[in-house]
Amino acid sequence: SNKKLLVLPGDGIGPEVMREVRRVVDWFDKRQAVRFDLEEDLVGGAAIDAHGVPLADATMEKAMNVDAVLLGAVGGPQWDSLDFNIKPERGLLRLRKEMELFANLRPALCFDALVDASTLKPEIVSGLDIMIVRELTGGVYFGEPRGIEELPSGERRGINTQVYTTSEIKRVAAVAFDLARKRDNRVCSVEKANVMESGVLWRDEVTKLHDAEFKDVELSHMYADNCSMQLVRAPKQFDVIVTDNLFGDMLSDTAAMLTGSLGMLPSASLGDIDETGRRKAMYEPVHGSAPDIAGEDKANPLATLLSFAMMLRYSFDLGEDADLIETAVKNVLNEGKRTGDIVAPGATMVSTTGMGDAVLSALDHL
Amino acid sequence: SNKKLLVLPGDGIGPEVMREVRRVVDWFDKRQAVRFDLEEDLVGGAAIDAHGVPLADATMEKAMNVDAVLLGAVGGPQWDSLDFNIKPERGLLRLRKEMELFANLRPALCFDALVDASTLKPEIVSGLDIMIVRELTGGVYFGEPRGIEELPSGERRGINTQVYTTSEIKRVAAVAFDLARKRDNRVCSVEKANVMESGVLWRDEVTKLHDAEFKDVELSHMYADNCSMQLVRAPKQFDVIVTDNLFGDMLSDTAAMLTGSLGMLPSASLGDIDETGRRKAMYEPVHGSAPDIAGEDKANPLATLLSFAMMLRYSFDLGEDADLIETAVKNVLNEGKRTGDIVAPGATMVSTTGMGDAVLSALDHL
Ligand SMILES: CC(C)[C@H](C(=O)O)[C@@H](O)C(=O)O
Ligand SMILES: CC(C)[C@H](C(=O)O)[C@@H](O)C(=O)O
Numbered sequence: 001s002n003k004k005l006l007v008l009p010g011d012g013i014g015p016e017v018m019r020e021v022r023r024v025v026d027w028f029d030k031r032q033a034v035r036f037d038l039e040e041d042l043v044g045g046a047a048i049d050a051h052g053v054p055l056a057d058a059t060m061e062k063a064m065n066v067d068a069v070l071l072g073a074v075g076g077p078q079w080d081s082l083d084f085n086i087k088p089e090r091g092l093l094r095l096r097k098e099m100e101l102f103a104n105l106r107p108a109l110c111f112d113a114l115v116d117a118s119t120l121k122p123e124i125v126s127g128l129d130i131m132i133v134r135e136l137t138g139g140v141y142f143g144e145p146r147g148i149e150e151l152p153s154g155e156r157r158g159i160n161t162q163v164y165t166t167s168e169i170k171r172v173a174a175v176a177f178d179l180a181r182k183r184d185n186r187v188c189s190v191e192k193a194n195v196m197e198s199g200v201l202w203r204d205e206v207t208k209l210h211d212a213e214f215k216d217v218e219l220s221h222m223y224a225d226n227c228s229m230q231l232v233r234a235p236k237q238f239d240v241i242v243t244d245n246l247f248g249d250m251l252s253d254t255a256a257m258l259t260g261s262l263g264m265l266p267s268a269s270l271g272d273i274d275e276t277g278r279r280k281a282m283y284e285p286v287h288g289s290a291p292d293i294a295g296e297d298k299a300n301p302l303a304t305l306l307s308f309a310m311m312l313r314y315s316f317d318l319g320e321d322a323d324l325i326e327t328a329v330k331n332v333l334n335e336g337k338r339t340g341d342i343v344a345p346g347a348t349m350v351s352t353t354g355m356g357d358a359v360l361s362a363l364d365h366l
Numbered sequence: 367s368n369k370k371l372l373v374l375p376g377d378g379i380g381p382e383v384m385r386e387v388r389r390v391v392d393w394f395d396k397r398q399a400v401r402f403d404l405e406e407d408l409v410g411g412a413a414i415d416a417h418g419v420p421l422a423d424a425t426m427e428k429a430m431n432v433d434a435v436l437l438g439a440v441g442g443p444q445w446d447s448l449d450f451n452i453k454p455e456r457g458l459l460r461l462r463k464e465m466e467l468f469a470n471l472r473p474a475l476c477f478d479a480l481v482d483a484s485t486l487k488p489e490i491v492s493g494l495d496i497m498i499v500r501e502l503t504g505g506v507y508f509g510e511p512r513g514i515e516e517l518p519s520g521e522r523r524g525i526n527t528q529v530y531t532t533s534e535i536k537r538v539a540a541v542a543f544d545l546a547r548k549r550d551n552r553v554c555s556v557e558k559a560n561v562m563e564s565g566v567l568w569r570d571e572v573t574k575l576h577d578a579e580f581k582d583v584e585l586s587h588m589y590a591d592n593c594s595m596q597l598v599r600a601p602k603q604f605d606v607i608v609t610d611n612l613f614g615d616m617l618s619d620t621a622a623m624l625t626g627s628l629g630m631l632p633s634a635s636l637g638d639i640d641e642t643g644r645r646k647a648m649y650e651p652v653h654g655s656a657p658d659i660a661g662e663d664k665a666n667p668l669a670t671l672l673s674f675a676m677m678l679r680y681s682f683d684l685g686e687d688a689d690l691i692e693t694a695v696k697n698v699l700n701e702g703k704r705t706g707d708i709v710a711p712g713a714t715m716v717s718t719t720g721m722g723d724a725v726l727s728a729l730d731h732l
Contacts, residue, residue: 226619
């Protein structure tokens with residue numbers, strides 16, 4: 001049966017990179033065993049402009065009923081002054097929360113052809129292949145109480161709550177251990193157990209789950225500040241990192257930047273497998289909406305394309321089709337084709353559309 | 367009148383690096399206008415072993431009554447399994463909290479002689495000179511409620527509270543703006559105002575203070591995840607960064623690692639100026655207790671020495687004496703003398719004591 005996809009291009013460069021990805025989706029639809037039914041809708045600033053909210057209820061409803069969501073990017077300066085609760089980001093956070101996408105997979109991969117794009121020395125990052133598993137529906141992002149209150153003194157007080165339960169910790173840790181088994185079999189769990197009780201619980205529950213069900217996987221623990229350092233000092237020491245929502249936000253961005261090519265990095269956000277055997281899932285590039293180059297046909301569509309490849313792998317168990325995309329991308333890079341963000345002396349600069357053309361042609365030649 | 371110092375060497379390499387620093391303190395005591403009365407006491411694991419607590423009340427009392435505290439480092443594997451509330455770190459956190467050391471100054475400076483020690487490319491870090499001002503007595507480190515509770519379901523829940531008030535934000539921001547005026551006059555304030563209300567308040571109060579009292583300083587705002595990236599991508603874009611306790615913990619460690627020489631980086635933790643004109647203050651290296659090399663006369667004493675230089679500058683307004691130390695350190699590095707952590711081909715490796723000797727001799731020749 002056809003796979004139902006909801007495509008949410010969003011803001012900034014979202015629509016133009018998504019256009020190229022849709023051409024690749026079409027290619028798969030025509031050439032491979034898999035068939036897709038696509039629907040497109042609005043999220044973020046685009047939804048605010050159309051409906052006054054960053055995600056309409058009807059769109060949320062659709063997201064709940066498809067096999068997977070593919071998202072571009074949200075946000076831009078024209079919506080920056082809006083109130084906290086109706087900013088573009090809230091659309092994204094609502095999708096994550098209501099779909100219960102608790103496990104955010106962020107690979108930080110350094111492509112051989114792009115080693116020189118990193119600000120780190122080649123020997124530090126060449127061959128880098130880390131998978132960060134970030135908890136995505138808990139912690140300080142969603143904890144209550146939260147808000148800003150007026151004190152009798154006339155001062156104000158801002159509050160957020162970092163909270164994790166046993167089951168929230170275990171389900172994301174299980175995803176990390178499972179992934180590690182298919183990789184180098186090592187998980188590093190990251191928190192601040194020396195300062196935060198929520199971190200003590202995190203470490204404790206991860207350890208218990210490990211000892212009960214994943215004894216074959218090598219488990220280590222690290223404080224988040226030390227992890228921030230170690231990612232810069234010797235990133236190749238890591239295989240899978242599992243951490244909470246806020247630490248994951250920062251550490252995955254550091255890790256992404258190590259590779260020097262943010263425009264190349266995909267992500268997957270996964271929920272639980274339900275009674276019908278379906279796992280809710282959303283796929284999106286790590287980069288943002290890049291309003292400064294939006295509409296100029298300059299943006300790199302590869303991160304969104306590789307997010308689609310993750311979808312094939314994680315939502316549809318089509319690992320070989322995912323491999324096809326990843327190989328096509330590598331071939332295009334090896335041919336020296338580069339969008340502006342990763343261009344280097346000797347390379348051929350191409351537009352967003354040009355990169356789409358190159359990938360399609362590479363796919364045809366596989 | 368003599369300056370009263372409390373010296374807390376702590377654990378691991380703390381005592382041996384402090385020994386070298388005390389020789390330099392003696393040098394100043396004998397040669398310069400300033401006189402010191404030193405007292406030494408225990409903190410961290412050393413205090414646990416002696417008194418069963420990571421900081422005895424009598425030591426806390428002393429800290430409250432001296433002109434400045436100089437601390438080595440705390441922690442080590444032998445105390446890792448202790449309960450959260452009596453770990454070595456609690457000694458440090460108690461000092462910060464009871465002395466109300468709300469402003470933690472962490473310079474990330476790349477020494478010319480050590481550019482190659484960085485894992486980043488020389489052009490990215492050479493000349494790097496960032497000052498991170500981290501709020502140190504608030505936020506999730508101290509917020510209530512906190513703890514781990516049992517739920518009726520049998521699950522456990524871990525809670526910490528991120529909380530900031532108007533005055534907590536303003537006093538640390540004022541320190542950052544003041545510092546910026548003596549530097550490149552730029553402050554970047556970092557939070558997650560797109561996700562956390564405490565971050566919305568932070569941004570708001572920093573902006574208000576700026577507009578009211580520091581209009582001449584250039585102010586920008588950045589999300590913490592983006593800052594994690596930008597530190598790796600282009601760290602020289604920053605002059606002063608001001609941020610909260612937890613973000614500051616991670617970002618200052620990333621920044622420290624960019625310089626490639628953690629063993630070189632000092633810090634100052636400052637309180638308010640009281641009625642008697644005295645400002646409570648503690649100075650400590652950014653590196654930890656490095657238990658793996660403790661007692662081997664290998665550790666780099668320069669970070670603790672440069673922390674003493676910060677004391678001369680910030681507690682005693684002895685900027686010229688601080689300059690003497692900083693120049694002596696640069697000269698020693700330029701002579702090619704290096705402890706193991708920063709040794710490189712062509713350099714002369716020296717011990718902890720050897721580095722102390724080299725600095726004293728450099729001071730004699732200034
Ligand atoms: C846009 C923002 C709300 C989001 C986050 O903080 O999670 C982003 O930084 C991310 O990492 O996906
Ligand atoms: C030792 C630990 C409690 C401390 C902190 O988290 O503040 C340390 O990492 C630091 O940055 O000084």
